[in-house]
Amino acid sequence: MTRKFITFAAVALSTSAMADTTIVVQYPYGELFDGLQKQLAQDFEQAHPDIKVEFRSNYENYEDATQKVMREAITNQLPDVSFQGLNRVLPLYERNIAIPLDQFITEEDKTQNGYDDSMMSPSRFDGQTYGLPFAVSMPIVYFNADLVKQATGESSLPNSWEDIYSVAAKINELEGNPKGMYYDWNITGNWLWLSLVMSQGGDILRDGKVAFDGEEGQWAISQLAQMHTKADMPDYQRRSAERSFGAGNIGIYVTSTSNLGMFERSIGDKFELKTVQFPEVRDGGTLPVGGNAVVMLAKDKKKQEAAWKYIKYITGPEGNQQIPHFTGYMPPNQVAAQSLDAFYQERPNHRTAVASLPLMDTWVSFPGANGLKITDVISDELHTVVSGERAKGDEPKAVLVEMSDKVNQLLN
Structure with missing residues:
Protein backbone atom coordinates (compact mmCIF):
# COMPACT_ATOMS: atom_id res chain seq x y z
CA MET A 1 0.00 0.00 0.00
CA MET A 138 -33.65 11.85 -14.63
CA PRO A 139 -36.14 12.08 -11.74
CA ILE A 140 -36.78 8.71 -10.06
CA VAL A 141 -38.16 7.31 -6.80
CA TYR A 142 -35.84 5.83 -4.16
CA PHE A 143 -37.30 3.80 -1.33
CA ASN A 144 -36.25 2.00 1.81
CA ALA A 145 -37.51 -1.50 1.03
CA ASP A 146 -37.25 -2.50 4.70
CA LEU A 147 -39.58 0.28 5.87
CA VAL A 148 -41.99 -0.28 3.00
CA LYS A 149 -42.20 -3.98 3.83
CA GLN A 150 -42.76 -3.27 7.52
CA ALA A 151 -45.59 -0.93 6.60
CA THR A 152 -47.28 -2.91 3.81
CA GLY A 153 -45.94 -6.46 3.82
CA GLU A 154 -44.53 -5.84 0.33
CA SER A 155 -41.01 -4.77 -0.63
CA SER A 156 -42.19 -3.08 -3.82
CA LEU A 157 -43.77 0.30 -4.46
CA PRO A 158 -46.98 1.08 -6.39
CA ASN A 159 -46.90 3.21 -9.53
CA SER A 160 -49.47 5.86 -8.68
CA TRP A 161 -49.12 8.94 -6.53
CA GLU A 162 -52.31 8.17 -4.62
CA ASP A 163 -51.04 4.72 -3.63
CA ILE A 164 -47.60 6.10 -2.77
CA TYR A 165 -49.24 8.57 -0.37
CA SER A 166 -51.06 5.63 1.24
CA VAL A 167 -47.79 3.73 1.71
CA ALA A 168 -46.17 6.86 3.15
CA ALA A 169 -49.04 7.26 5.62
CA LYS A 170 -48.52 3.69 6.83
CA ILE A 171 -44.78 4.28 7.25
CA ASN A 172 -45.58 7.33 9.38
CA GLU A 173 -47.34 5.00 11.84
CA LEU A 174 -44.38 2.65 12.36
CA GLU A 175 -42.44 2.50 15.61
CA GLY A 176 -39.45 4.81 15.75
CA ASN A 177 -41.37 7.65 14.10
CA PRO A 178 -39.96 7.40 10.54
CA LYS A 179 -41.25 9.83 7.93
CA GLY A 180 -43.22 8.38 5.05
CA MET A 181 -41.90 10.37 2.12
CA TYR A 182 -40.02 13.39 0.88
CA TYR A 183 -40.38 14.96 -2.56
CA ASP A 184 -37.33 17.06 -3.45
CA TRP A 185 -39.51 19.99 -4.55
CA ASN A 186 -36.82 22.62 -3.98
CA ILE A 187 -34.12 20.98 -6.05
CA THR A 188 -32.19 23.33 -8.34
CA GLY A 189 -34.03 25.03 -11.21
CA ASN A 190 -37.54 24.03 -9.97
CA TRP A 191 -36.71 20.71 -11.65
CA LEU A 192 -39.20 18.51 -9.82
CA TRP A 193 -42.00 21.04 -10.20
CA LEU A 194 -41.38 20.97 -13.94
CA SER A 195 -41.30 17.16 -13.79
CA LEU A 196 -44.84 16.95 -12.43
CA VAL A 197 -46.18 19.36 -15.07
CA MET A 198 -44.35 17.74 -17.98
CA SER A 199 -45.27 14.21 -16.87
CA GLN A 200 -48.86 15.10 -17.75
CA GLY A 201 -47.92 16.46 -21.17
CA GLY A 202 -47.86 20.09 -20.02
CA ASP A 203 -45.62 22.82 -21.41
CA ILE A 204 -43.64 25.20 -19.22
CA LEU A 205 -43.41 28.16 -21.61
CA ARG A 206 -45.34 29.02 -24.76
CA ASP A 207 -44.78 32.13 -26.89
CA GLY A 208 -42.69 33.68 -24.14
CA LYS A 209 -45.36 33.27 -21.44
CA VAL A 210 -46.14 30.81 -18.67
CA ALA A 211 -47.85 27.64 -19.92
CA PHE A 212 -47.86 25.66 -16.64
CA ASP A 213 -50.99 27.40 -15.36
CA GLY A 214 -53.47 25.10 -17.13
CA GLU A 215 -54.91 21.69 -16.33
CA GLU A 216 -51.50 20.01 -16.04
CA GLY A 217 -50.23 22.64 -13.63
CA GLN A 218 -53.37 22.38 -11.51
CA TRP A 219 -52.84 18.63 -11.29
CA ALA A 220 -49.18 19.14 -10.41
CA ILE A 221 -49.76 21.60 -7.59
CA SER A 222 -52.55 19.37 -6.27
CA GLN A 223 -49.99 16.55 -5.94
CA LEU A 224 -47.68 18.78 -3.93
CA ALA A 225 -50.59 19.67 -1.65
CA GLN A 226 -51.51 16.01 -1.16
CA MET A 227 -47.95 15.19 -0.21
CA HIS A 228 -48.62 17.36 2.83
CA THR A 229 -52.27 16.52 3.53
CA LYS A 230 -52.19 12.74 2.79
CA ALA A 231 -48.56 11.74 3.32
CA ASP A 232 -47.70 14.30 6.03
CA MET A 233 -44.47 15.14 4.21
CA PRO A 234 -42.10 17.04 6.53
CA ASP A 235 -40.99 20.58 5.66
CA TYR A 236 -37.30 19.70 5.59
CA GLN A 237 -34.44 21.48 3.91
CA ARG A 238 -33.26 19.16 1.16
CA ARG A 239 -29.83 18.51 2.71
CA SER A 240 -31.51 17.45 5.95
CA ALA A 241 -33.84 15.19 3.99
CA GLU A 242 -30.91 13.55 2.20
CA ARG A 243 -29.19 12.80 5.50
CA SER A 244 -32.40 11.51 7.05
CA PHE A 245 -33.09 9.16 4.14
CA GLY A 246 -29.51 7.88 4.22
CA ALA A 247 -29.89 7.17 7.94
CA GLY A 248 -33.02 5.11 7.33
CA ASN A 249 -35.52 7.64 8.71
CA ILE A 250 -37.50 8.36 5.51
CA GLY A 251 -39.27 5.65 3.58
CA ILE A 252 -39.72 7.14 0.10
CA TYR A 253 -37.56 9.83 -1.49
CA VAL A 254 -38.23 11.36 -4.92
CA THR A 255 -35.24 13.12 -6.44
CA SER A 256 -32.59 12.91 -9.15
CA THR A 257 -30.73 9.80 -10.25
CA SER A 258 -27.63 11.86 -9.48
CA ASN A 259 -28.00 11.04 -5.77
CA LEU A 260 -27.65 7.29 -6.28
CA GLY A 261 -23.91 7.02 -5.71
CA MET A 262 -24.08 9.25 -2.64
CA PHE A 263 -27.02 7.29 -1.20
CA GLU A 264 -25.29 3.95 -1.80
CA ARG A 265 -22.22 5.18 0.08
CA SER A 266 -24.17 6.65 3.01
CA ILE A 267 -26.62 3.74 3.34
CA GLY A 268 -24.11 0.90 3.07
CA ASP A 269 -25.83 -2.15 4.54
CA LYS A 270 -28.21 -0.26 6.86
CA PHE A 271 -31.21 -1.15 4.68
CA GLU A 272 -32.12 -2.37 1.21
CA LEU A 273 -32.25 0.53 -1.25
CA LYS A 274 -34.48 0.21 -4.32
CA THR A 275 -35.48 2.55 -7.13
CA VAL A 276 -38.46 2.80 -9.48
CA GLN A 277 -39.37 5.13 -12.31
CA PHE A 278 -41.19 8.44 -11.82
CA PRO A 279 -44.91 7.61 -11.37
CA GLU A 280 -47.86 8.32 -13.64
CA VAL A 281 -46.19 9.65 -16.76
CA ARG A 282 -49.15 9.72 -19.15
CA ASP A 283 -48.99 9.02 -22.89
CA GLY A 284 -47.33 12.02 -24.48
CA GLY A 285 -45.83 13.10 -21.17
CA THR A 286 -42.12 13.68 -20.75
CA LEU A 287 -39.58 14.46 -18.02
CA PRO A 288 -36.94 17.21 -17.99
CA VAL A 289 -33.41 15.93 -18.38
CA ASP A 361 -37.11 16.31 -22.73
CA THR A 362 -35.60 19.80 -22.41
CA TRP A 363 -35.03 21.34 -18.99
CA VAL A 364 -36.54 24.71 -19.77
CA SER A 365 -34.50 27.81 -19.11
CA PHE A 366 -36.38 31.00 -18.29
CA PRO A 367 -34.91 33.63 -20.63
CA GLY A 368 -33.89 37.21 -19.97
CA ALA A 369 -32.37 39.14 -17.11
CA ASN A 370 -34.83 37.72 -14.55
CA GLY A 371 -34.20 34.02 -15.22
CA LEU A 372 -32.63 33.31 -11.82
CA LYS A 373 -35.20 35.44 -10.00
CA ILE A 374 -38.02 33.45 -11.59
CA THR A 375 -36.59 30.27 -10.09
CA ASP A 376 -36.69 31.89 -6.64
CA VAL A 377 -40.26 33.15 -7.11
CA ILE A 378 -41.50 29.68 -8.07
CA SER A 379 -39.69 28.13 -5.13
CA ASP A 380 -41.14 30.62 -2.65
CA GLU A 381 -44.69 30.08 -3.92
CA LEU A 382 -44.41 26.28 -3.91
CA HIS A 383 -43.14 26.36 -0.35
CA THR A 384 -46.44 27.80 0.84
CA VAL A 385 -48.09 24.59 -0.43
CA VAL A 386 -45.62 21.88 0.65
CA SER A 387 -45.26 23.47 4.09
CA GLY A 388 -49.02 23.19 4.63
CA GLU A 389 -49.59 26.93 4.84
CA ARG A 390 -51.75 26.88 1.68
CA ALA A 391 -52.28 23.18 1.06
CA LYS A 392 -56.01 22.81 1.66
CA GLY A 393 -59.18 23.55 -0.29
CA ASP A 394 -58.77 25.85 -3.28
CA GLU A 395 -55.60 27.42 -1.93
CA PRO A 396 -53.15 25.41 -4.10
CA LYS A 397 -54.93 26.54 -7.28
CA ALA A 398 -54.84 30.13 -6.02
CA VAL A 399 -51.09 29.78 -5.45
CA LEU A 400 -50.69 28.56 -9.03
CA VAL A 401 -52.53 31.62 -10.38
CA GLU A 402 -50.48 34.03 -8.27
CA MET A 403 -47.21 32.27 -9.15
CA SER A 404 -48.00 32.33 -12.86
CA ASP A 405 -48.84 36.05 -12.76
CA LYS A 406 -45.58 36.87 -10.98
CA VAL A 407 -43.52 34.84 -13.44
CA ASN A 408 -45.25 36.44 -16.45
CA GLN A 409 -44.43 39.89 -15.08
CA LEU A 410 -40.76 38.90 -14.81
CA LEU A 411 -40.76 37.51 -18.35
CA ASN A 412 -41.86 40.85 -19.80
Missing part, protein backbone atom coordinates in the same frame (compact mmCIF):
# COMPACT_ATOMS: atom_id res chain seq x y z
CA THR A 2 2.83 2.41 0.95
CA ARG A 3 4.74 1.67 -2.25
CA LYS A 4 1.64 2.41 -4.35
CA PHE A 5 1.08 5.73 -2.56
CA ILE A 6 4.69 6.84 -3.08
CA THR A 7 4.47 5.95 -6.76
CA PHE A 8 1.26 7.94 -7.18
CA ALA A 9 2.76 10.93 -5.36
CA ALA A 10 5.84 10.79 -7.56
CA VAL A 11 3.70 10.74 -10.71
CA ALA A 12 1.67 13.68 -9.43
CA LEU A 13 4.79 15.70 -8.63
CA SER A 14 6.37 14.83 -11.95
CA THR A 15 3.22 15.82 -13.85
CA SER A 16 2.99 19.11 -11.98
CA ALA A 17 6.66 19.89 -12.61
CA MET A 18 6.31 19.30 -16.34
CA ALA A 19 3.08 21.27 -16.78
CA ASP A 20 3.45 24.60 -18.56
CA THR A 21 -0.27 25.44 -18.73
CA THR A 22 -2.68 25.44 -15.80
CA ILE A 23 -6.42 25.50 -16.34
CA VAL A 24 -8.76 26.53 -13.53
CA VAL A 25 -11.93 24.45 -13.25
CA GLN A 26 -14.99 24.92 -11.05
CA TYR A 27 -17.98 22.61 -10.61
CA PRO A 28 -21.02 22.29 -8.28
CA TYR A 29 -22.16 19.61 -5.85
CA GLY A 30 -18.90 18.40 -4.38
CA GLU A 31 -20.72 15.67 -2.45
CA LEU A 32 -21.72 14.14 -5.80
CA PHE A 33 -18.78 14.95 -8.06
CA ASP A 34 -15.56 15.18 -6.02
CA GLY A 35 -14.47 11.59 -6.51
CA LEU A 36 -15.25 11.59 -10.22
CA GLN A 37 -13.67 14.97 -10.94
CA LYS A 38 -10.45 14.12 -9.11
CA GLN A 39 -10.13 10.82 -10.94
CA LEU A 40 -10.75 12.44 -14.33
CA ALA A 41 -8.21 15.17 -13.61
CA GLN A 42 -5.61 12.62 -12.54
CA ASP A 43 -6.13 10.53 -15.68
CA PHE A 44 -6.11 13.61 -17.90
CA GLU A 45 -2.89 14.99 -16.42
CA GLN A 46 -1.12 11.69 -16.88
CA ALA A 47 -2.10 11.71 -20.55
CA HIS A 48 -1.30 15.45 -20.92
CA PRO A 49 1.73 16.18 -18.68
CA ASP A 50 1.98 19.71 -20.11
CA ILE A 51 -1.41 20.67 -18.61
CA LYS A 52 -2.34 20.93 -14.93
CA VAL A 53 -5.95 21.01 -13.73
CA GLU A 54 -6.56 23.23 -10.73
CA PHE A 55 -9.95 23.10 -9.00
CA ARG A 56 -11.63 26.01 -7.27
CA SER A 57 -13.94 25.35 -4.32
CA ASN A 58 -17.28 23.90 -5.35
CA TYR A 59 -20.30 25.90 -6.38
CA GLU A 60 -23.16 25.13 -3.99
CA ASN A 61 -25.67 24.46 -6.80
CA TYR A 62 -26.45 25.49 -10.37
CA GLU A 63 -27.91 28.87 -9.42
CA ASP A 64 -24.80 29.65 -7.39
CA ALA A 65 -22.64 28.58 -10.36
CA THR A 66 -24.38 30.96 -12.75
CA GLN A 67 -24.46 33.88 -10.34
CA LYS A 68 -20.74 33.57 -9.60
CA VAL A 69 -19.77 33.36 -13.25
CA MET A 70 -21.82 36.45 -14.11
CA ARG A 71 -20.15 38.38 -11.26
CA GLU A 72 -16.67 37.13 -12.16
CA ALA A 73 -17.15 38.15 -15.78
CA ILE A 74 -17.39 41.75 -14.56
CA THR A 75 -14.26 41.51 -12.38
CA ASN A 76 -12.30 39.40 -14.92
CA GLN A 77 -11.84 36.53 -12.44
CA LEU A 78 -13.47 33.72 -14.40
CA PRO A 79 -12.29 30.12 -14.23
CA ASP A 80 -11.19 28.66 -17.54
CA VAL A 81 -13.80 25.89 -17.44
CA SER A 82 -17.12 25.88 -15.57
CA PHE A 83 -19.82 23.27 -15.07
CA GLN A 84 -23.29 24.78 -15.38
CA GLY A 85 -26.80 23.33 -15.13
CA LEU A 86 -28.19 22.36 -18.52
CA ASN A 87 -30.80 25.08 -18.01
CA ARG A 88 -28.19 27.75 -17.17
CA VAL A 89 -26.01 27.92 -20.28
CA LEU A 90 -28.47 30.32 -21.95
CA PRO A 91 -27.72 33.33 -19.69
CA LEU A 92 -23.98 32.88 -20.29
CA TYR A 93 -24.63 32.98 -24.03
CA GLU A 94 -26.94 35.98 -23.67
CA ARG A 95 -24.19 37.89 -21.83
CA ASN A 96 -21.41 36.86 -24.24
CA ILE A 97 -19.50 35.03 -21.49
CA ALA A 98 -19.33 31.45 -22.81
CA ILE A 99 -16.98 30.60 -25.70
CA PRO A 100 -18.51 28.78 -28.73
CA LEU A 101 -17.05 25.28 -29.02
CA ASP A 102 -17.77 24.46 -32.67
CA GLN A 103 -14.35 25.81 -33.70
CA PHE A 104 -12.69 22.94 -31.80
CA ILE A 105 -14.97 20.03 -32.77
CA THR A 106 -13.86 18.07 -35.82
CA GLU A 107 -15.89 15.96 -38.23
CA GLU A 108 -14.19 12.90 -36.76
CA ASP A 109 -15.45 13.92 -33.32
CA LYS A 110 -19.00 14.10 -34.70
CA THR A 111 -18.88 10.77 -36.53
CA GLN A 112 -16.71 8.62 -34.26
CA ASN A 113 -16.34 10.20 -30.82
CA GLY A 114 -19.97 10.74 -29.84
CA TYR A 115 -20.35 14.46 -30.58
CA ASP A 116 -23.63 13.95 -32.42
CA ASP A 117 -26.67 16.22 -32.42
CA SER A 118 -27.81 14.96 -29.02
CA MET A 119 -24.53 16.26 -27.56
CA MET A 120 -24.43 19.51 -29.50
CA SER A 121 -28.03 20.69 -29.47
CA PRO A 122 -28.90 21.22 -25.75
CA SER A 123 -26.68 24.31 -25.52
CA ARG A 124 -26.88 25.49 -29.13
CA PHE A 125 -27.99 29.08 -29.65
CA ASP A 126 -28.02 30.94 -32.98
CA GLY A 127 -26.28 28.00 -34.64
CA GLN A 128 -23.35 27.80 -32.19
CA THR A 129 -22.69 25.34 -29.36
CA TYR A 130 -21.81 27.00 -26.04
CA GLY A 131 -21.69 23.95 -23.78
CA LEU A 132 -21.39 20.17 -23.97
CA PRO A 133 -23.42 17.94 -21.64
CA PHE A 134 -21.15 16.22 -19.15
CA ALA A 135 -23.52 14.22 -16.95
CA VAL A 136 -27.30 13.80 -17.28
CA SER A 137 -29.97 12.67 -14.84
CA GLY A 290 -31.23 17.18 -15.55
CA GLY A 291 -27.52 17.44 -15.17
CA ASN A 292 -24.83 19.82 -16.27
CA ALA A 293 -22.84 21.03 -19.23
CA VAL A 294 -19.19 21.97 -19.35
CA VAL A 295 -18.59 25.51 -20.58
CA MET A 296 -15.36 27.16 -21.73
CA LEU A 297 -14.77 30.64 -20.30
CA ALA A 298 -11.05 31.08 -21.05
CA LYS A 299 -10.24 34.06 -23.30
CA ASP A 300 -6.51 33.41 -23.85
CA LYS A 301 -5.84 31.24 -26.92
CA LYS A 302 -3.31 28.97 -25.19
CA LYS A 303 -5.69 28.46 -22.27
CA GLN A 304 -8.50 27.71 -24.72
CA GLU A 305 -6.45 25.01 -26.43
CA ALA A 306 -5.65 23.38 -23.09
CA ALA A 307 -9.23 23.78 -21.86
CA TRP A 308 -10.57 22.12 -25.00
CA LYS A 309 -8.28 19.10 -24.54
CA TYR A 310 -9.68 18.72 -21.03
CA ILE A 311 -13.29 19.22 -22.13
CA LYS A 312 -12.87 16.75 -24.98
CA TYR A 313 -11.45 14.14 -22.61
CA ILE A 314 -14.17 14.36 -19.96
CA THR A 315 -17.07 14.52 -22.45
CA GLY A 316 -15.53 11.98 -24.85
CA PRO A 317 -15.84 8.19 -24.91
CA GLU A 318 -13.06 7.45 -22.43
CA GLY A 319 -13.72 10.00 -19.71
CA ASN A 320 -17.52 10.06 -19.97
CA GLN A 321 -17.87 6.32 -19.37
CA GLN A 322 -16.53 6.78 -15.83
CA ILE A 323 -19.59 8.80 -14.72
CA PRO A 324 -21.86 5.99 -13.40
CA HIS A 325 -18.96 4.34 -11.56
CA PHE A 326 -18.87 7.33 -9.18
CA THR A 327 -22.38 8.85 -9.38
CA GLY A 328 -25.98 8.16 -10.33
CA TYR A 329 -25.64 10.34 -13.41
CA MET A 330 -25.53 8.88 -16.91
CA PRO A 331 -23.06 9.63 -19.72
CA PRO A 332 -24.65 11.71 -22.50
CA ASN A 333 -21.95 10.60 -24.93
CA GLN A 334 -23.56 7.64 -26.69
CA VAL A 335 -20.24 6.01 -27.57
CA ALA A 336 -19.42 5.96 -23.85
CA ALA A 337 -22.93 4.81 -22.93
CA GLN A 338 -22.76 1.83 -25.30
CA SER A 339 -19.70 0.52 -23.45
CA LEU A 340 -21.65 0.31 -20.18
CA ASP A 341 -24.26 -2.34 -21.00
CA ALA A 342 -22.74 -4.90 -18.62
CA PHE A 343 -22.47 -2.30 -15.84
CA TYR A 344 -26.17 -1.48 -16.02
CA GLN A 345 -27.28 -5.11 -16.31
CA GLU A 346 -25.61 -5.86 -12.99
CA ARG A 347 -27.05 -2.81 -11.18
CA PRO A 348 -30.86 -2.58 -11.23
CA ASN A 349 -30.93 0.68 -9.28
CA HIS A 350 -28.81 2.34 -11.96
CA ARG A 351 -30.85 0.67 -14.70
CA THR A 352 -34.01 2.49 -13.54
CA ALA A 353 -32.66 5.78 -14.86
CA VAL A 354 -31.59 4.30 -18.18
CA ALA A 355 -35.11 2.94 -18.64
CA SER A 356 -36.42 6.49 -18.18
CA LEU A 357 -34.32 7.98 -20.98
CA PRO A 358 -37.06 7.64 -23.67
CA LEU A 359 -39.06 10.20 -21.63
CA MET A 360 -36.22 12.74 -21.73
